[in-house]
Amino acid sequence: MAQSSDNNSLMAQAAKEALVAAAVSFGLFILYVGIETYQDINNALVWRTRWGLLAVFVVIAAVSRFLVVGFIKPHLDKRKRDKAKAGIPEVSDGKNFFQRNFLKIALIGLLIYPPLSVMLAGTQGSLKYVDNFGIQILIYVMLAWGLNIVVGLAGLLDLGYVAFYAVGAYSYALLSQQFGLSFWVLLPLSGILAAFWGVILGFPVLRLRGDYLAIVTLAFGEIIRLVLINWTAVTKGTFGISGIPKASFFGIWSFDVGAANNFTKAWGLSMSSAYYKIFLFYLILALCMLTAYVTIKLRRMPIGRAWEALREDEIACRSLGINTVTTKLTAFAIGAMIGGFAGAFFATRQGFVSPESFVFLESAVILAIVVLGGMGSLTGIAIAAIVMVGGTELLREMEFLKHVFGPDFTPELYRMLLFGLAMIVVMVFKPRGFVGSREPTAFLKERKAVAGSFTKEGHG
Amino acid sequence: MTPGTNTMNNNDTILKVEHLSMRFGGLMAIDDFSFEARRGNITALIGPNGAGKTTVFNCITGFYKPTMGMITLKQRDGDHYLLERLRDFEITKIAKVSRTFQNIRLFSGLTVLENLLVAQHNALMKASGYTILGLLGMPAYTKASAAAIDKAKYWLDKANLTERADDPAGDLPYGGQRRLEIARAMCTGPELLCLDEPAAGLNPRESAALNTLLHSIRDDGASILLIEHDMSVVMEISDHVVVLEYGQKISDGTPDHVKNDPKVIAAYLGVEDDEVEQIEEQLDEGRI
Known part of the structure; x- marks a missing residue:
């Protein structure tokens, strides 16, 4: 009896709140959605009403409020109460097979991804999945892992990371065209050059902290881009550099169509750029694995611990005899080097580089991936990159949305909106990113993850 | 026990601060301050709030560069280091002086x-x-x-x-x-451990555990220099006490000597200068 009266009052409450939500959304949307202005044939501004669309908005607001108050919230409250009653079931030891072997499964999945897409979509059809999804996401994974060393481990907020990506890309583009050096010589060289620029930038900048460091690195990123635009004698300015040579299969087989040792000819395959893309997929996968290996290894070395200590408290570091300048410089240089590798790869994959590819937005996207994934966590960052980059690529595929919203609708223009939405959602529910906890680098008895609430973000 | 001598270990000096001055703009935070800390001792630096104790610490550990003065550290093997010439991290790395902070x-x-x-x-x-x-x-x-x-x-x-x-x-x-x-x-x-108010905010049990830890550190061979407000801690564990007021040294000696120094009492109780003699008389008469 009490139960049903409880339920009735809950439903009444929900209905009341739904009405309020409907009224509020009606007031909010009546001018924005209910009325539309447009230009008629004489270029005069006229308006028309869209009551149908307005009704849809209001109904959505009312129904969702009703559902939240009437069903979702009581359900969540009940679950919370049950949890509190049950004690501390937060940590469950019985991880299932998938959770225990997550990394191995992920790696195997990545390895069989290209052949699988060839099997499912055909040689030519696999291009989209291997190139647009696979390679694109892996480049961002690598960039974000590189930035993770600077931002996530050492706590130095770098808003100009794309500068090192640009240095790597242009190093490969220019040196390969001017001197005809191969990809395998220039890949390490691009990394070294980017690291060199990292150190050059680092020396004057790293005495700054926090906001000041962020602003100066942002300026550095813009300087590099402006130099690329304006130094036309070398970089050809906004035209960019085209015809950048392709990477070869370790010098054994070439992917150039005219070459005698062409890969497809040597293996008797049909002419397709898909094979080159598959090769590039494995190449960037290997580069990513190298980055992950170096990061994991370095974290357990004294230098990696010093980075994390620097993020936690710089003054305490100095009181322990740690030279903070060289420690910050190494973080900057290694982060920059990884950016440089990714840049050289980007140049050889595109065959074309221009300053357009290295705008501030790229830095912001990479930083967003690091923050969303959880600073310092490789797995979290990889997931964030898949969600964010893969998500924007998926938007391009959403052709059916045109039938819903009209032929003028271009879904990929909404990617920034979705980016922002995703960031807000993640920051509300997981303020420390997908993986907020931190794995300790050494332990006496058991390895316990450090909760995100204890770690700091760093102040410069 | 006469002031300045100590029965613990040897009388070898580990830290010698000479004519240390630190000026912040118009404020003379430390004015011509000199003292010595002996190896194997627990030396306490005490004084009322704002006396300049933490400033002395920051000068010794390199977080401030002193305006004037010389800070010499003598290591066990006889090497000398002038701390005011080293960068902050080098003071820990090379000179082997380490520190803790007032706010952990x-x-x-x-x-x-x-x-x-x-x-x-x-x-x-x-x-x-x-x-x-x-x-x-x-x-x-x-x-x-x-x-x-x-x-x-x-x-x-x-x-x-x-x-x-x-x-x-x-x-x-x-x-x-x-x-x-x-x-x-x-x-x-470290050869010299500098502690900035280690007992601040501790309950009596934690305070006792801290004293045990400090004694065992000293017995391990490191010398300790500490700032402390809690007089009971100072009197219990230190071998040598230096008192600082308004950036100047007003007393230097064993805990017993310092405890009975009328200048120290005046500094802590806030007595006018001309009343110091009066208090001294009262002390002699054993009324305080």
């Missing part, structure tokens, strides 16, 4: 064990061939990191934190954080 500065997101390993950064860095040999997995580095963990275990045991070794440092109770900060400073292998 732990790496709260690292575990207790990791805090102690970070403190051994310089030794491990060298053993890992500045990371390169370590990345290649050379046995020298493996051995060094095992040794570092042993050293950390030793200090965990001393600070009574072995049970909490794998917990984040920020999760420790206040007294544990104080002890961990001292243990971390000891992991750098």
Whole structure:
């Protein structure tokens, strides 16, 4: 009896709140959605009403409020109460097979991804999945892992990371065209050059902290881009550099169509750029694995611990005899080097580089991936990159949305909106990113993850 | 016991501060301050609020560059270092002086064990061939990191934190954080340990545990210089007390000597200068 009266009052409450939500959304949307202005044939501004669309908005607001108050919230409250009653079931030891072997499964999945897409979509059809999804996401994974060393481990907020990506890309583009050096010589060289620029930038900048460091690195990123635009004698300015040579299969087989040792000819395959893309997929996968290996290894070395200590408290570091300048410089240089590798790869994959590819937005996207994934966590960052980059690529595929919203609708223009939405959602529910906890680098008895609430973000 | 002599260990000086002055704009925070700390002693630096104790500390540990004066550190093997000429991290790395802070500065997101390993950064860095040999997995580095963990275990045991070794440092109770900060400073292998108000905010039981830890550090061979407000702690553990007021030294000697120095009483009780003699008389008569 009490139960049903409880339920009735809950439903009444929900209905009341739904009405309020409907009224509020009606007031909010009546001018924005209910009325539309447009230009008629004489270029005069006229308006028309869209009551149908307005009704849809209001109904959505009312129904969702009703559902939240009437069903979702009581359900969540009940679950919370049950949890509190049950004690501390937060940590469950019985991880299932998938959770225990997550990394191995992920790696195997990545390895069989290209052949699988060839099997499912055909040689030519696999291009989209291997190139647009696979390679694109892996480049961002690598960039974000590189930035993770600077931002996530050492706590130095770098808003100009794309500068090192640009240095790597242009190093490969220019040196390969001017001197005809191969990809395998220039890949390490691009990394070294980017690291060199990292150190050059680092020396004057790293005495700054926090906001000041962020602003100066942002300026550095813009300087590099402006130099690329304006130094036309070398970089050809906004035209960019085209015809950048392709990477070869370790010098054994070439992917150039005219070459005698062409890969497809040597293996008797049909002419397709898909094979080159598959090769590039494995190449960037290997580069990513190298980055992950170096990061994991370095974290357990004294230098990696010093980075994390620097993020936690710089003054305490100095009181322990740690030279903070060289420690910050190494973080900057290694982060920059990884950016440089990714840049050289980007140049050889595109065959074309221009300053357009290295705008501030790229830095912001990479930083967003690091923050969303959880600073310092490789797995979290990889997931964030898949969600964010893969998500924007998926938007391009959403052709059916045109039938819903009209032929003028271009879904990929909404990617920034979705980016922002995703960031807000993640920051509300997981303020420390997908993986907020931190794995300790050494332990006496058991390895316990450090909760995100204890770690700091760093102040410069 | 006459002031200035001590029966503990030898009379070898470890730290000599001469004519130290520190000026912030128009404010003379420390004015021609000199004192000596002897090896194997616990030397306490006391004084009312704002007397300049922490400023002296920051000068010794390199966080401030003194306006004037000389700070000499004499190591066990006879090497001398002029601390005012070294950069802050070199004072720990080369001169072997380490410090703690008034407001605890732990790496709260690292575990207790990791805090102690970070403190051994310089030794491990060298053993890992500045990371390169370590990345290649050379046995020298493996051995060094095992040794570092042993050293950390030793200090965990001393600070009574072995049970909490794998917990984040920020999760420790206040007294544990104080002890961990001292243990971390000891992991750098210092000859002189500078403690800035180690007993602040501790309850009597934690305070007693701290005293035991400090005594065992001294018995291990490190000298201690500490700032303290809590007179009971100072009187109980220190061998030598220096009193500072308005940036100047007003008394220097054994705890008993300092306790009965009318200038110190005046400084702490806030008596006018001309009343000092009066108090001295009262002291002689045994009324206070």
